[in-house]
Amino acid sequence: MSETDANDGGVRRRTLLKAGGAAAAVGLTGVGINAVGEEAEAASDESGRETVHGNCWICRASCGQEVTVADGKAIDLTGVDGHPKASAGEGREGTLCSKGMGQLNKTYNPNRIREPHIREDGELRAASWDEAIEFAAQRLEEFAEEHGPEKFLRYQGYPLGKHPWHDLVFKNLYGAPIKVGRKTTCHGPFSDSWAWMSGYGREWPDWQNSEYIIAWGRNVMECFRGQWEPKGVLDAKERNDATVVCIDPRYTKTAEVADQWIPIKPRTDGALALAMANVIIEEGLYDEEFIGNYTHGFESYKEAVADKTPEWAAEITDVDADVIRDIAIGFAEAAPSSVAFPWTGIAYQSNGFKNAQNIQALNGLVGNIDSKGGTRQWTAGFGLDDPHEKQGIDVPANYEDQPTPDYDDYPFQRHVRDLSHNLVPKAVERGDIKGFVNNWSQPPKSGNTRAWFEALEEMDLVITVDAFWTGVSKRADVVFPGASQLEQPFLQTGGDGSYSTNGWVTGSKPAIEPVGNCRRDYQVYKALAEEMGWGEYFPWETGEEYYDSQLEAIGLSFDELDEKSYEIVADFEYRQYEDGGFDTENGLFNFDLDAKPEYKALADDIGVSTAPAWHPPDDDLFGETTNEEYPLLFTDLMVEQFSRGHCQALSQSLEAYAQRFGHEDEDYRGNYLHINPKDAKARGIEDGDWVKVQSADDEIELMANLWEGIRPGWVGTENGFGVGSAQPDEEGANSMLLNKERHVEPTTGMTARNHPVEIERLGGEPR
Numbered sequence: 001m002s003e004t005d006a007n008d009g010g011v012r013r014r015t016l017l018k019a020g021g022a023a024a025a026v027g028l029t030g031v032g033i034n035a036v037g038e039e040a041e042a043a044s045d046e047s048g049r050e051t052v053h054g055n056c057w058i059c060r061a062s063c064g065q066e067v068t069v070a071d072g073k074a075i076d077l078t079g080v081d082g083h084p085k086a087s088a089g090e091g092r093e094g095t096l097c098s099k100g101m102g103q104l105n106k107t108y109n110p111n112r113i114r115e116p117h118i119r120e121d122g123e124l125r126a127a128s129w130d131e132a133i134e135f136a137a138q139r140l141e142e143f144a145e146e147h148g149p150e151k152f153l154r155y156q157g158y159p160l161g162k163h164p165w166h167d168l169v170f171k172n173l174y175g176a177p178i179k180v181g182r183k184t185t186c187h188g189p190f191s192d193s194w195a196w197m198s199g200y201g202r203e204w205p206d207w208q209n210s211e212y213i214i215a216w217g218r219n220v221m222e223c224f225r226g227q228w229e230p231k232g233v234l235d236a237k238e239r240n241d242a243t244v245v246c247i248d249p250r251y252t253k254t255a256e257v258a259d260q261w262i263p264i265k266p267r268t269d270g271a272l273a274l275a276m277a278n279v280i281i282e283e284g285l286y287d288e289e290f291i292g293n294y295t296h297g298f299e300s301y302k303e304a305v306a307d308k309t310p311e312w313a314a315e316i317t318d319v320d321a322d323v324i325r326d327i328a329i330g331f332a333e334a335a336p337s338s339v340a341f342p343w344t345g346i347a348y349q350s351n352g353f354k355n356a357q358n359i360q361a362l363n364g365l366v367g368n369i370d371s372k373g374g375t376r377q378w379t380a381g382f383g384l385d386d387p388h389e390k391q392g393i394d395v396p397a398n399y400e401d402q403p404t405p406d407y408d409d410y411p412f413q414r415h416v417r418d419l420s421h422n423l424v425p426k427a428v429e430r431g432d433i434k435g436f437v438n439n440w441s442q443p444p445k446s447g448n449t450r451a452w453f454e455a456l457e458e459m460d461l462v463i464t465v466d467a468f469w470t471g472v473s474k475r476a477d478v479v480f481p482g483a484s485q486l487e488q489p490f491l492q493t494g495g496d497g498s499y500s501t502n503g504w505v506t507g508s509k510p511a512i513e514p515v516g517n518c519r520r521d522y523q524v525y526k527a528l529a530e531e532m533g534w535g536e537y538f539p540w541e542t543g544e545e546y547y548d549s550q551l552e553a554i555g556l557s558f559d560e561l562d563e564k565s566y567e568i569v570a571d572f573e574y575r576q577y578e579d580g581g582f583d584t585e586n587g588l589f590n591f592d593l594d595a596k597p598e599y600k601a602l603a604d605d606i607g608v609s610t611a612p613a614w615h616p617p618d619d620d621l622f623g624e625t626t627n628e629e630y631p632l633l634f635t636d637l638m639v640e641q642f643s644r645g646h647c648q649a650l651s652q653s654l655e656a657y658a659q660r661f662g663h664e665d666e667d668y669r670g671n672y673l674h675i676n677p678k679d680a681k682a683r684g685i686e687d688g689d690w691v692k693v694q695s696a697d698d699e700i701e702l703m704a705n706l707w708e709g710i711r712p713g714w715v716g717t718e719n720g721f722g723v724g725s726a727q728p729d730e731e732g733a734n735s736m737l738l739n740k741e742r743h744v745e746p747t748t749g750m751t752a753r754n755h756p757v758e759i760e761r762l763g764g765e766p767r
């Protein structure tokens with residue numbers, strides 16, 4: 001790491017802190033004190049302290065960090081003021097969530113993998129980097145000769161910043177064409193419906209300018225894409241007197257700040273959205289100008305909702321008809337500064353795509369698309385340079401023209417680009433996949449878990465980059481110990497953040513050297529490429545040099561960016577569609593998806609309407625629902641302590657989670673089965689009891705947490721625990737053991753995380 005830079009009179013980058021000036025940071029929703037590891041604690045001499053920048057990528061948000069470093073050890077963290085992701089804008093405090101704050105705990109964690117490992121005679125053993133790289137290259141060559149690279153699967157987690165190098169090696173050069181789409185593990189139903197309706201991959205609410213926010217299956221106050229989101233909601237309440245409505249069967253942190261919490265019956269959101277449209281059309285509150293000039297399919301939408309009255313929806317959703325009328329009118333009257341925003345609460349449903357389409361259509365109906373305070377279209381407003389192009393290096397596309405497998409039982413697979421997560425074990429069984437490379441992810445926690453474990457044992461070659469021993473790294477043939485958030489350079493661009501009409505770039509050099517024998521991503525991929533004979537494609541010495549070349553497009557050097565942490569670099573207006581229309585087949589916003597050829601073909605295949613429509617969860621197509629034998633609906637949940645950060649064994653997060661649910665005195669740090677006291681009483685279950693969750697397919701055991709915050713008839717737990725997880729003793733249960741191949745949403749292939757179950761009391765002592 002470079003030495004302290006001079007103060008240039010502008011931005012102070014590596015500023016020596018005054019004695020005693022390193023205050024502990026407090027995340028917006030997170031814990032207030034950093035638990036530092038032994039190595040960091042040893043660095044207590046303040047004389048060598050400096051503050052440097054970093055970026056968190058434990059979720060994809062890239063919040064900017066200020067890292068206090070003493071004698072080469074990171075000892076404290078906070079957010080960066082004004083950062084587009086970590087802050088609410090210029091002059092506003094920068095914070096990190098508890099997962100971001102937990103990065104010291106991660107970096108110096110005694111359970112961290114610190115050496116490369118290779119499998120020999122069936123056993124994993126520590127190896128030098130030279131040995132591990134040589135071994136991996138040789139096995140990859142043998143694999144290509146024996147099976148062909150088309151049978152090598154790519155699976156990517158975070159950080160997004162290293163995907164170009166991962167793709168360069170495995171997709172472009174090695175020629176592996178198949179990857180598992182994150183859309184099939186996280187967000188397919190709402191992101192695909194939005195992409196097909198509007199032409200943009202994603203939307204993001206203009207939170208801070210909004211006057212009416214419907215967080216729909218979205219716990220924005222703690223499961224966010226950066227700290228700016230909850231801050232934006234609070235700003236909207238304070239500055240605009242915005243109304244916040246939270247539609248969720250769970251009393252979340254978002255429900256706590258909402259003006260109205262609507263504990264809807266799970267999986268009936270689509271009916272509520274149609275009834276709101278019915279009210280808005282009946283009352284004449286829709287946006288005629290937007291609909292007339294920029295949309296397609298309004299007539300079929302209108303027809304679909306004509307008889308979907310609030311009274312009709314009240315029966316289905318358990319939401320009072322007058323409440324439905326009130327929120328429909330409030331939402332429409334606040335337009336175009338209103339937003340109805342679906343998230344994973346909708347994506348996790350087996351009828352999620354149609355429900356999401358119905359919700360997204362409401363935004364088109366009131367014309368709040370890409371408006372101030374509405375739902376913005378995803379854009380960064382600028383691009384970076386292609387470093388290979390600048391050097392005149394032609395990158396091959398060896399993945400092209402490789403065959404990809406077909407799965408007749410699953411029509412969506414013909415229409416989604418990447419392989420559905422749940423079908424990987426089938427592909428292995430059929431011989432379509434024989435090996436895979438895993439990049440900072442834990443696939444068995446994302447669905448079809450038992451089959452995934454068997455598939456991993458079956459594969460001829462498994463390569464992983466990770467920080468902890470998980471269900472994948474324990475089964476791998478080659479384990480590369482990756483550098484943590486604090487040990488890597490980072491670069492990310494975007495438009496979603498606390499600057500509503502600006503694109504930004506954020507980046508940082510490594511704050512510290514990697515611990516143990518861990519290596520930075522670029523160094524791992526460069527070494528592997530050189531061993532495979534592809535060194536010419538990695539001419540840059542470091543990732544920093546590669547980023548530097550990318551940044552020339554905006555006249556910024558990586559050094560300068562590192563000094564600043566972030567830079568606002570582009571302007572884009574509201575209502576971008578007015579200049580050239582929407583990026584859809586017909587240039588319009590589509591209520592009816594009949595203009596989208598892929599969806600039209602799929603809808604015809606499976607017999608559903610292309611227009612908004614109601615498909616109940618007990619519809620044959622949309623999976624299983626509760627019955628006499630399994631009367632409770634189980635679901636997978638997220639909380640701030642683990643939301644998308646559950647690949648990390650953070651004892652700090654485990655403590656915060658146990659405290660949150662009042663079990664800190666128990667000698668147990670696994671996940672809980674959240675159950676309403678009414679359902680618990682009917683089964684003789686008390687708080688802290690050990691219970692069995694039984695589905696038609698499988699069972700898991702958990703500690704019960706009696707909680708009024710979960711709707712009766714609904715139970716759930718947080719994922720990322722139990723067998724295969726990064727927690728060192730695998731305490732708790734892996735909720736995805738209940739998930740099987742067939743549990744997928746039929747439009748997108750997304751893992752459906754709802755299961756009919758019965759709960760049985762096992763006793764008071766953990767087993």
Ligand code: SF4
Nearest residue numbers: 056059061063097100
């Ligand atoms: S986990 Fe996500 S939201 Fe939290 S600090 Fe890191 S990047 Fe930001």
